[in-house]
Amino acid sequence: MKTPGLYIHIPFCRSKCLYCGFYSSTSLDLVPEFLKALPLEMDLYRSEFSSFDTLYIGGGTPSLLSAGELGAILEATAKRFTISSRAEITLEANPADLTPLSLQAWRRLGINRLNIGVQALDDGALAFLGRRHNRSQALAALQAAGDAGFANVGLDLIYGLPGQKLADWRETLRLALSFSPAHLSCYQLTVEAGTPLSRLLARGEIQLPNGEALADLFFTTAAELEKAGYIHYEVSNFARNKDLLSRHNQKYWDHTAYLGLGPAAHSFHGQRRWWNHGDLGAYLGDLGKGVPPRAAEEKLTRDDLCLETLFLGLRTKKGVNLRDYLRCYDRDLLSEKSEPIALLEKKGLVMIKNGCLRPTLAGLAVADSLALI
């Protein structure tokens, strides 16, 4: 049994970005109340969880909390659970919030990994996305993070923006690579329901690149980063070496348990998934009554878990471990799906290596269809 991970959602932003589907509120006056409620939620899970070896503070914009506030959260966590000594502790940060002072403070708090939401390195793109920072702030932030001594700095980038040319994207990648980041997440711009982006698209005010262009962007990204020596360990995630993968995120893909605290946070334990209200008011209300702020829960059947193992595993370079699959589900994937797998192998979309069913790069790009076998 692998050690579980802990996710804490900070549901506040100064402004909402065009594309973001994560829950957050701009009513920053509610921060104190949220900070008081969070430990109450932790208390509700003390019997079910005891220790974690990753802690991921995401949002929203966690970096808009003061160092003091972040410290209080970490302290409350440490009081109730065991955070292993070599835990990976990640803070998501907005480039505009990275000052030498805050960086120092975060290091002192024990945060050992930063994930910076750069998204783009072009002012036009940044404005389009509704980001709070500009290109020079982004570059300054990357510099400052390195200067402050963070060894494990990752950044997020988005491709597939309207009108974005392949050459522009290559430039962005090269610029990002010049900082030698420990980690890169390169996401295709995804239209989430209910976002301003979805409305723009619906009204025909913007046009996104077609399937061919998006495929080109994906494969170009993979090629560029591979050339620079990065490990393409998941569809959108790259690490400079094997010790710099996001240990927390990997738990999502290998069915390790995780607890999610805060509004909209998701959890997985045993064979259950549950998630909290995607609303600060409802979250606070339930905790005020001493009730877990859950919106819903599901119990997974064996078939559900099998399908999850498949589609989650096929998103990653190491793929689906066939022996583990057999042990877990009493199913021999190779013989059950021998024909479809043989066909996929023939077409160069998967390979069987070291007892794992692994996607090739071409297979990774169509991983969702692979999972349908």
Add this chain to the structure above:
Amino acid sequence: MENIRNFSIIAHIDHGKSTLADRLIQYTGITDARTYKDQILDSMDIERERGITIKSQAIALPYRTKDGKDYTLNLIDTPGHVDFSYEVSRSLASCEGVLLLIDAAQGVQAQTLANLYLAMEHNLEIIPVINKIDLPSADVERVIEQIDTELGLDPDNHLKCSAKEGIGIAEILEAIVARIPPPQGDPSAPLSALIFDAHYDSFRGTVIHCRVFDGTVKSGDIIRFMYNNSVYRVEEVGHFMLSRQKREQLAAGEVGYIIAGVKTVSDVRTGDTITLDNRPCLQPLPGFREVKPVVFASIYPIASDDYQDLADSLEKYKLNDASFIFEKDSSAALGQGFRCGFLGLLHLEIVQERLEREYDLSIILSVPSVRYRFTLKNGIAMEVDNPSHYPDPGAIVSSEEPYIRAAMMLPERYLGAVMKLCMDKRGSNSTLNYPSPGRVELSYEMPLAEVIFDFYDRFKSVTQGYGSFDYDLIDYRPSHLVLVDILVNGEKVDALSQIVHRDRARARALQACERLKEEIPRQMFKIAIQGAIGGEIIARTTISAFRKDVTAKCYGGDISRKRKLLEKQKKGKKRMKMIGSVSIPQSAFLAVLKSDND
């Protein structure tokens, strides 16, 4: 007999036929609306959705006029599509009059006219009824004018109603009594009863719906079906009310049912005459036609495990559909299935929908075909309706295809377009007739194969719905035929093969490739589609593979949603057939026949 009225309601689609029928039934008090809906209207939902009726439902309504006399008003419902025009005509032949229903807001529409022509052919008394007068957009004056100018009927003799609001119902019932003539007939003459429908009841067997013209029939009588001289002993006769009501006898002029130990509906022929075995009538009633299936297709279960379920469902379905035939069949591409015969493409679609919905089956239908004739070198003559049984081309001496004579009625302004359509369909030997100003009667001889698939839809389209179309099989004529095969990634898919006239082969092959390209979704690998005759490729298209479909993010909050989406997609995939490595949706097989301008 004086106190009987036999009538039907005819109308353009959605002009309120069912609602009016409901009101008449409610008004005469044999039931309240809810019970009626629960019992009768809940069945046949596929029919209601398509706005057509497949079965002729009859119901006897007791009515007392204003001046206190009692009558029985027999309302006979009619099916409404050219595939079933024979059934419509037999239902109308059982009536003396019709209510011609016209929507007050929409006015006279295509089917109003088409139905009127049909009623006139049967010399029925026509009562125009303007419905939906409650609508704010109702323009009754305009409709009255249309009754005069477009229908050529006496505008002063119309009625007004709102079936929805229950207005004008009493007047309609009075008019039915006053204006529709009572049936004529001699109850003491030899029995002569017209079968206009039949259905299967799991408790009682086949229930025959009939209109007695002469004579009487009662329980214990030995009756004879005149089409094949089979005899049966009558167990029960009666009237259709909310449920069947047993009666002592059915006499001349009445509409009702006969139960006589007839095993299946296939033993009964719509339009046949029932008479007494020991005292038969001299002649059967006019208008009888042997209804034969003319289009054939194979049905396969998508999952071979479902074969038995499919077999059972086909048996169950057949209990209530005499014109549907089937027998075992198999395909190299699709496995074990059944070869089925239908009256037309609509019939086929209805059967398909019924199997999927009522019996919850995932099925594939092969490309439909008509029945061709071949004479081979060794003297053998064979009939082929399954492309996979196409004989060796080297052995064929002659080939023939079935021809029909199409009888069309349309407003003159569409004549040019319709003639062009018929010529496109290899039509010949046309005749033209002007029965009244502005109206044209056109007939053409055409190959059945050209007509069976989308002729009716295109005909309706070029006449904007105002044309009516019916056809009769005439004979088989020599024709140069070839077999067009479709290959998917180099593999021949026998269920997609078609027997085509030589001159049409290239176009048909191209069309098939184009349609398949539209219907088959892009997949992880490239798909090459080719049309071939003999070994020669005469058409080809390619469906490129998609290179990326994976979503960018999959973190804690995305997993549940993604799993559900994949489960849904898996279900969708189950409705597609894997041919080699290609997933082909069911819709592709029928779409292959749709021509470009649909």
